[in-house]
Amino acid sequence: MHYPAKPAQPPPPLSPALPTKVRKVGAPLAVIIALGTLVALILILITATNPAGAVIGLILTSIAMTVVVGAYLWLDRWEPEPPRLLILAFLWGASIAIVLSIVLEVVFEAAVNPESTTESHTSFFTVAIGAPLIEEAAKGLFLLLMMTGRRRHELNSLTDCLVFAGLVGAGFAWIEDIFYIASGETLGASLATAALRLVMAPFAHSLFTTLTAIGVYFALQHRHRVVQVAYILAGYLGAVALHGLWNGSALLGPGAYFGVYLLWMVPVFTLAIVLAVRSRRREQTIVAAKLPGMVAAGLLSPNEATWLGSLRDRRAAIAAVANHGGRPAARGVRHFAAQVVELAFAQDRIDRGFGDERVVAYRNDETYRLYAARAYAAPTLSWLANYRAPR
Template identity: 80%
Template sequence: MQYPVLPQQPPPPLAPALPTKVRKVGAPLAVIIALGTLTALILVLIVATNPGGAVVGFVLTTVAMTVVVGAYLWLDRWEPEPPRLLILAFLWGASVAIVISVILEVAFEYAINPAATTESATSFFTVAIGAPAIEEAAKGLFLLLMMTGRRRLELNSMTDALVFAGLVGAGFAWMEDIFYIASGETVAASLATAGLRLIMAPFAHPLFTTCIGIAVYLALQQRHTVVKVAYLVAGYLAAVLLHGLWNASALLGPKAYFGVYLLWMVPMFALAIALAIHSRRREQRVVAAKLPGMVAAGVITANEATWLGSLRTRKAAVAAASQHGGRAAAKGVRHFAVQVVELAFAQDRIDRGFSDHRVVELRNDETYRVYAARAYAAPTLHWLTNYRAG
């Protein structure tokens, strides 16, 4: 029997909530508050230097990054990640990665040019080589952190790695763009900077860090440490190369800038989109493949398996539940579906041979959470069974 059976005294109904899981994967509220405070302090410093430009930068950049973050949340619909981890990823990019990058870039420029100041640390070597190497390392540290402890259990698919990488990059881009837009001497200059950074390349930083995200996922699929390290190094170097070419083009003039944008950035962005869509479809195939085993073990019913295997049918079931029982009923069915997906990925990890006692414990825990979520949504699930049968 793969899945633990429902105990004679089943667990109490589990309302849709995430606090237990969030604590297990390491997203303490205190850390989020600390990073949020650091982010606020950075914003205060930017506002102090140029209040008008900072307001323009904050408003425009926030609008642009809302679109970027929304795209990653859309990508994450199949197996939503814990909200605190997503917030932590964004705040890491907007605070820790920014602070590390500023300090090390100034030190880097000073090392190659002792006469440099914080205002003049913009040599070609720093912008095209030093900054990309430092910034991608600072952002990539979060993804390396995600590979440790129980956090690595959240990286079930490449989609998960792409989402975390994208949100770290979005957080970094949000703060960096506010700074550059606020640095404009006039409103017109700030708007011109905003046009170049927010209209042409709002996904630039997430795209660079995507290389590291892909490498992290591939490394987690390997058993040998040397191969894991090779993947991580290759992903980091790819991120630095992509970032470096983009930065260098901005210094070489409009022709180089638009040339790199059209011939390099746009194709790479299209490739990243294709990869993301392929990864999400693979997630659906993994879940669909595990449903028969869950039915055989009595974890779910055969009728439920007919609508749990795709986003379209799952969405239709949630919509029907909402019409029948309102928001609470829809929330219960949605939570039940998400728990089934979590269980499917835990079982898939075991079936592929990438498991230890923690993964087995996770699979058992997720099974009981499915039972508990089922108990919470039982009336609506029973109605859905009759509704779909009719």
């Protein structure tokens, strides 16, 4: 491990309040505002058709999606992604993916079933095959976008891919569920729809896109373009198959719907949870494995390595700093710890054989940012020199 040495001219302290990393990975505020405006327009259109149903749908769906988003933010605690990118993922699902899906599904239905003029005549083929093909492509486009430029460096692990996919799915489900609940002709119908969509399967769209995320993650572990495309395509087709089975069962009647739910959706969802938890544990293992090299390079002190290798110990150290020096001090140490994690993943890519010039330059950049983060948190880190993580 050849980390660059600390510059002779000390780097300026890097305040965690400066969103430099966000700008580097491409989450322009203007884009977020534009997508937010598009989401607002979609909600206005839904409300115009059925104001009472839309309000019920908005309230119930927002409660359910808060749980979904909270679960993914919990999963993202070890290496938190830039907030703007997380917001962008959710808004992509709630705007771009929704609009693309609506337009393409109308075109698809018109092509395969020219005689269909109303929603009630929408063909089984469209619902079970066309919609999954289109919707999973629209959601998956965000993950392909994340694979470009410096955004690629945010996909350090399977957990990162799962989090972005989950938030895209949550945004898509949020708007879709509001629409379906608002479409109920009576209050009872709206509540029945809410129960089916929000109680039984609030994670459904996120679960479908999880398969695309798995394909993207494995694609990122290979250099050969053909292999990368094969993995992404396999993940996408898996998402389409799972989505199509779910949609098709809903049209075949309650027996088929509940059968698929209990015998297929629940087991797959359970496996996804296990996979996500194991992936987060692997993140911790990667970081812990890189700490000795950072200590040897003089980037960290041996004492700091004792509490940086565990999420529990890291949180305990930050809590101790907050009690001693207040929130600003805790924010500085939290930023320092997060920069250690970023550097660990950058070095891991090199150690796994992906150390081309761009990756090495990125690793060096993260190293200098760690020096700067240390300069900002230096007084607090000096106080932490005698800290011992509780056991």
